[in-house]
Amino acid sequence: MSIEDKLRAVREWMAQEGLDALVVPTDDPHGSEYLAEHWQCRKWLTGFTGSAGTAVVTMDDALLWTDSRYWLQAEEQLEGTGIRLMKDGQDADIKDWLASHCTNVRWSYNAPFDKLWADRPSLPQTKAWVMKDEVVGEPAKNKIQRLVDYLLENNLPGLYISDLAEIAWMLNIRGNDIAYNPFIISFLYVSADGKHVMYVNEEQISDIKDYLSGLGIDIAPYDEELARYNAETPVAEWKCVKNHVEQDGFRQAHIRDGVAMVRFFVRLEKAMSEGERVTELWVDKVLTSLRAEQKGFLSLSFETIAGFGAHGAIVHYEATEETDAEITPNGLLLLDSGAHYDCGTTDITRTIAIGEPTEEEKRVYTLVLKGHMQLQAMHFPEGTTGLQLDTAARTPMWREGYDFGHGTGHGVGHVLGVHEGPVQIRKNCRVDTVRPVRAGQILTDEPGIYVAGKFGVRIENCLLCVPAQKNDFGSFLTFEPLTLCPYDRRLIAVEMLNDEERQWLNAYHARVRNVLTPLLEDEAEQLWLKQATAPI
Numbered sequence: 001m002s003i004e005d006k007l008r009a010v011r012e013w014m015a016q017e018g019l020d021a022l023v024v025p026t027d028d029p030h031g032s033e034y035l036a037e038h039w040q041c042r043k044w045l046t047g048f049t050g051s052a053g054t055a056v057v058t059m060d061d062a063l064l065w066t067d068s069r070y071w072l073q074a075e076e077q078l079e080g081t082g083i084r085l086m087k088d089g090q091d092a093d094i095k096d097w098l099a100s101h102c103t104n105v106r107w108s109y110n111a112p113f114d115k116l117w118a119d120r121p122s123l124p125q126t127k128a129w130v131m132k133d134e135v136v137g138e139p140a141k142n143k144i145q146r147l148v149d150y151l152l153e154n155n156l157p158g159l160y161i162s163d164l165a166e167i168a169w170m171l172n173i174r175g176n177d178i179a180y181n182p183f184i185i186s187f188l189y190v191s192a193d194g195k196h197v198m199y200v201n202e203e204q205i206s207d208i209k210d211y212l213s214g215l216g217i218d219i220a221p222y223d224e225e226l227a228r229y230n231a232e233t234p235v236a237e238w239k240c241v242k243n244h245v246e247q248d249g250f251r252q253a254h255i256r257d258g259v260a261m262v263r264f265f266v267r268l269e270k271a272m273s274e275g276e277r278v279t280e281l282w283v284d285k286v287l288t289s290l291r292a293e294q295k296g297f298l299s300l301s302f303e304t305i306a307g308f309g310a311h312g313a314i315v316h317y318e319a320t321e322e323t324d325a326e327i328t329p330n331g332l333l334l335l336d337s338g339a340h341y342d343c344g345t346t347d348i349t350r351t352i353a354i355g356e357p358t359e360e361e362k363r364v365y366t367l368v369l370k371g372h373m374q375l376q377a378m379h380f381p382e383g384t385t386g387l388q389l390d391t392a393a394r395t396p397m398w399r400e401g402y403d404f405g406h407g408t409g410h411g412v413g414h415v416l417g418v419h420e421g422p423v424q425i426r427k428n429c430r431v432d433t434v435r436p437v438r439a440g441q442i443l444t445d446e447p448g449i450y451v452a453g454k455f456g457v458r459i460e461n462c463l464l465c466v467p468a469q470k471n472d473f474g475s476f477l478t479f480e481p482l483t484l485c486p487y488d489r490r491l492i493a494v495e496m497l498n499d500e501e502r503q504w505l506n507a508y509h510a511r512v513r514n515v516l517t518p519l520l521e522d523e524a525e526q527l528w529l530k531q532a533t534a535p536i
């Protein structure tokens with residue numbers, strides 16, 4: 001079916017339904033960030049493959065709203081389809097546009113595609129498995145009891161949970177239904193009277209039936225219509241605070257990840273010095289294989305971003321066969337990647353120099369590094385929010401007239417989604433930035449500067465929020481960096497660092513060296529790490 005045919009069929013259905021407009025969001029019944037192919041109706045309808053966007057079809061018009069990351073891509077993919085690109089934040093707001101053009105509007109991520117999409121992929125059906133108590137630190141029975149207590153306190157008969165990460169966390173189960181997200185597509189009803197129900201394809205839980213019945217959970221068929229009972233739950237607030245077992249698991253996962261990163265950098269230097277053809281896709285392939293060699297590797301936690309030169313300035317760049325750039329001197333390589341291990345999840349960005357960096361690249365890199373260090377060295381009273389902490393990461397670059405559009409930090413789930421709510425560090429005043437950061441939370445610290453058409457710099461660590469001290473002025477918190485990987489010393493303009501920053505950097509590098517060296521068997525790798533972490 002061509003896009004024109006699809007639009008015609010949608011309009012016929014709209015006429016029967018008496019609609020002026022059909023809005024097709026990028027969404028599923030669970031509010032997921034990553035969608036199973038089954039739920040990619042917006043992509044099927046428009047041909048636009050970006051991860052964010054909303055299509056609107058009226059009787060004589062068709063439009064697609066998306067954000068600045070995807071404008072270029074959308075323009076190319078929509079060409080000749082009759083669908084107009086609407087730029088978020090630049091063109092009319094979608095709600096305003098609908099209000100002034102249409103009366104009968106329906107939002108749908110399912111109908112009429114359930115009828116029109118002939119070869120629509122079925123829902124994924126992977127097998128669920130149980131995370132052991134010694135890995136998650138709290139039995140599912142406890143978690144369910146916490147929710148039952150919450151229901152009783154609030155005089156609620158029960159609660160439907162539709163968020164897939166919340167269900168996975170509550171039941172201590174995982175699956176492989178969605179790329180990069182170890183979830184099982186399901187709904188969970190937790191009842192104050194103890195009669196709980198999991199709505200799921202029975203095949204998927206056949207191996208863990210006894211486990212679920214032991215939790216007092218009955219099984220019923222999956223039904224997407226349950227999405228309409230979706231309610232606020234306290235689960236997001238609970239799961240973002242990691243217990244000590246989860247915290248230790250994260251530490252272990254970051255050690256394994258650090259080993260893979262160091263091995264990768266050694267491999268990269270060797271390949272380049274031997275004249276091997278190295279490209280962005282090569283980077284992804286080799287780094288992924290080194291992670292896969294690590295103990296307990298499950299999958300990547302998101303698609304690797306390896307952007308060389310000008311590609312580094314495209315914030316969510318993902319190399320394809322068509323764009324795959326060869327990595328040659330000179331330029332910067334921005335590498336943002338991560339993995340799920342059986343004990344925790346990682347998300348790391350390093351930017352490295354290939355060949356000789358320019359003065360501008362060094363200056364920009366050092367400004368980003370200063371903000372990145374300043375945020376993780378923060379010492380702040382309880383109650384401090386992500387909005388307040390954000391300033392620490394931006395102050396050095398703001399002083400020089402630089403800024404960046406994305407968030408500075410997000411939560412990270414424990415073998416769940418790599419982007420986890422409900423707290424964010426960013427400069428925009430939003431619900432998720434005015435929540436206090438609490439001890440036990442894991443947040444990323446990832447400022448960047450993007451010089452369009454030339455290069456991009458981003459540096460990212462995962463941080464664990466920990467208690468610092470308690471005195472007459474209150475309780476103070478700070479961060480423990482979990483990520484263990486050197487920063488590229490060749491890109492640091494040492495004269496731009498003050499004594500405190502130099503000391504912090506040297507202490508961090510010493511820690512990376514001490515933890516990782518015993519795990520590197522190869523002498524060349526040990527030597528590389530020694531040089532990469534030498535004091536400055």
Ligand SMILES: [Mn+2]
Pocket residue numbers: 347410444446460
């Ligand atoms: Mn991140």
